[in-house]
Structure formats: C-alpha cells, structure tokens
Amino acid sequence: MRIDVDLVTSSLAPNLILIIASRWLRRRGWSRLSDALTAFAQMALLSAIFAALTYVLATTALPLQDDTLVAIDRALGLDWRAFVYGLIRWPLTMMTLNWAYASFSYQVLITPLLFVWGTRDRAVTFVLAWALALAFTTAIFPFAPALGGFLHFGIARTDVPEILVAASWVFADTFERARGGADLLLDVSDLEGLVTFPSFHAAVAVMIPWACWTMPRLRWPVLAWNSLMWVSAIPIGGHYAVDIVGGSIVSAGCIVVSRAIVRDNCRALASRSRPDPVGQPVLDRVVSRSSVA
Numbered sequence: 367m368r369i370d371v372d373l374v375t376s377s378l379a380p381n382l383i384l385i386i387a388s389r390w391l392r393r394r395g396w397s398r399l400s401d402a403l404t405a406f407a408q409m410a411l412l413s414a415i416f417a418a419l420t421y422v423l424a425t426t427a428l429p430l431q432d433d434t435l436v437a438i439d440r441a442l443g444l445d446w447r448a449f450v451y452g453l454i455r456w457p458l459t460m461m462t463l464n465w466a467y468a469s470f471s472y473q474v475l476i477t478p479l480l481f482v483w484g485t486r487d488r489a490v491t492f493v494l495a496w497a498l499a500l501a502f503t504t505a506i507f508p509f510a511p512a513l514g515g516f517l518h519f520g521i522a523r524t525d526v527p528e529i530l531v532a533a534s535w536v537f538a539d540t541f542e543r544a545r546g547g548a549d550l551l552l553d554v555s556d557l558e559g560l561v562t563f564p565s566f567h568a569a570v571a572v573m574i575p576w577a578c579w580t581m582p583r584l585r586w587p588v589l590a591w592n593s594l595m596w597v598s599a600i601p602i603g604g605h606y607a608v609d610i611v612g613g614s615i616v617s618a619g620c621i622v623v624s625r626a627i628v629r630d631n632c633r634a635l636a637s638r639s640r641p642d643p644v645g646q647p648v649l650d651r652v653v654s655r656s657s658v659a
Contacts, residue, residue, distance in 0.1 A: 380410070402481035405493045409474060412497055416504045420560040423508040424544035431510045432518040435563060438608040446515050450526075450601045460528045460601070466594035467602035468531055470567055473574055473595075476588075484581050487628055492577035495617070495624035499569040502616050503561050511545070512562035513538065514604030533559065534604030565605045568613030569620075571596035576621055 384407035392400035439446055453459060480489035512518070516526070516534045523535050537558035544560075559566070575589040596614075599605040 384410075398481050398486070399478070401486065401489070402478035405481065405489070406474070406477050409477065409493065409496060412500060416500050417559065419504055420507055421540070421544050423504070424511065424541060424560055425547060426508045427545040427547075428508060428511060430512055431563070432512045432514075435510070435512055435606040435608050436515075436518065439606050442607055442611075444607045446600070446606060447519055450515065453601045454526065454528050457528065461530075463594060463598040463602050464530045466591060467533075467567070467598035469591070469595060470570065473570065473592075476574060476578065476584075479581075479584070480577055484578070487632065488577060488580055491621070491624045491628045492573065494627060495573055495620040496570070498620040498624060499573065499613075499616050500566065502620065503564050503566045503569060503613065506564060506612075506616075507561045510563040511560075512606075513541075514562050515600070515606060516604045529602055531602050534602075562605060563609045564612030564616050565599050565603070565609040566613060567599040567603055567605070568596055568610040569617035571599075572614050572617040573621065 384403045388400045388403040388407070391397075391403065436446060453463070477489070477493065480492055514534050515521075516523075517538055523529070523532060537560055540558060541560050571592040575585070575592050578584040578588040596610060599610055599613075600607060
C-alpha cells in the first residue's frame with residue numbers, strides 16, 4: 367500500500383494556511399477565532415490520518431462480522447431489511463434522511479461557532495472528544511470489519527434509487543482489495559469511510575448536540591437535525607442498529623473522558639496562578655522573606 371506524496375502535500379496546504387491565519391489572528395488579539403481555526407485544522411488533519419489508517423488496518427483481513435451484527439440487530443428487535451424498505455415507502459422522509467446523512471461533513475463547520483459564540487472549555491472538550499471518538503472507532507474497526515446492510519443482503523444501488531448517497535457501495539472495491547493485500551495507491555484527499563462498527567456518524571450525531579447545548583438558539587435545531595442524521599446512518603449509510611448504539615456509547619464515553627481531562631487541566635492552570643490567602647503570589651513572598659533574612 368502506497369500513499370501519493372504529491373496529494374498529501376496538496377492536502378496539507380489548506381491546513382497550513384489555517385495555522386498561519388490562526389497565528390496572525392492571535393497576534394491581533396482575536397484569540398477565539400484563532401483557536402477556532404487551529405481546532406478546525408487539527409480536525410481536518412486527524413480525519414485524513416485516521417481515514418488512511420483504516421485502509422492499513424483493513425489489511426488484517428479478519429473475518430467479516432456482518433452475520434454477527436445482523437444477529438445482534440435482531441436481538442435488539444430490528445429487522446434491517448424490513449426497516450429500510452419500510453422507510454423507502456415515504457419519499458419525503460427518505461429525501462430528508464439523505465440530506466441529514468450527507469450533512470455529516472459540513473457539520474464540522476460548527477466548530478468555529480463553538481469557539482466564537484460558545485464557551486471555550488466546552489469547545490475544547492468537543493474537539494478532544496471528537497478526536498478520541500475518531501481514534502476509538504478506528505481502533506475497533508479491524509476487529510469487527512463489515513460490508514454493511516446493502517452489500518451484505520445483496521441490494522444494488524439501482525434497486526434503491528431513493529438513496530441518493532453512494533457511500534454504502536463505493537467503498538466496497540477498495541475495501542476488498544485492501545483486505546486481499548492489493549498494492550493500493552491512496553489518495554488522501556478522497557478516502558472513503560471503511561468503518562461500519564462502531565458508527566462514527568452516530569458518534570458525531572451525539573457529540574454535536576452536546577457541544578451546542580449551552581447555546582440556546584442552536585440547541586434544539588441542532589438536536590433535531592442530528593437526531594435525523596443518527597437515524598439516517600441505517601437506511602442511507604447501510605449501518606446496522608448495533609453500529610449506531612456502539613457509536614453512541616463511544617461518543618458518550620469520549621465526552622466524559624474529555625470533560626475530565628479539560629477540567630483537570632483548567633484546575634492545574636488555575637492552581638499555578640492562584641495567589642496565597644494574603645493576595646501575594648507565593649513565590650514573591652518567599653523571595654521577599656529571604657531578602658529580609
């Protein structure tokens with residue numbers, strides 16, 4: 367497996383521009399916007415790195431787990447085929463779910479809003495939780511590789527024209543070639559998602575409403591839209607219900623861990639700058655006492 371170095375360089379260029387712009391803004395006192403651009407650049411870079419890593423991990427070629435995931439769905443009370451074909455009878459619902467699923471890539475644009483109009487601690491927590499969820503879903507992926515519902519049940523894209531997003535089908539050829547050990551040339555600017563379980567779509571659909579919860583004007587619209595994206599991962603993304611549950615659990619866990627890390631970091635920073643009860647920094651008092659002696 368090889369990576370196109372020229373495309374890597376061209377893909378990194380926008381991130382470099384964002385970092386330079388971030389430094390320029392910080393020097394002029396626009397720290398919130400600077401933090402937003404830095405976080406956005408970090409998220410874009412991590413997305414490319416972990417997406418490429420999934421192709422490497424696919425070469426482990428462990429047995430596909432679709433049968434197991436379908437069995438768990440049935441234990442949860444969901445018949446995947448019946449659920450998808452039941453939704454297809456409702457054209458407006460399917461159109462809305464198509465839009466919701468496709469909005470995944472654009473919702474990351476909410477990051478600047480969190481830094482500019484939200485609270486910085488919550489914005490930082492969101493970015494950290496997002497990175498951790500990306501790492502965890504990638505790490506779990508090779509132990510539960512799967513094709514997803516459409517390919518597992520042999521449903522061709524032409525059989526379901528109501529589904530406008532091709533993600534459930536376009537990755538299959540590259541996925542199988544990676545599993546077969548083929549010599550692939552990866553284009554890091556155009557990598558398809560390979561992870562079925564746990565669903566990163568579902569993880570983000572949980573994470574974004576949490577991040578926006580302290581912003582009253584965005585809270586309910588964001589929750590409603592991401593609820594649709596959460597559901598859309600099954601009929602549009604070809605995920606199983608257990609993928610959605612797994613992604614949600616990963617997301618919740620990463621939020622809890624990230625909150626603890628950010629809180630402890632804030633406490634550590636506060637303790638370093640906290641004056642003693644008299645109001646004078648401790649180091650200054652020690653110096654003054656030693657000089658008197």
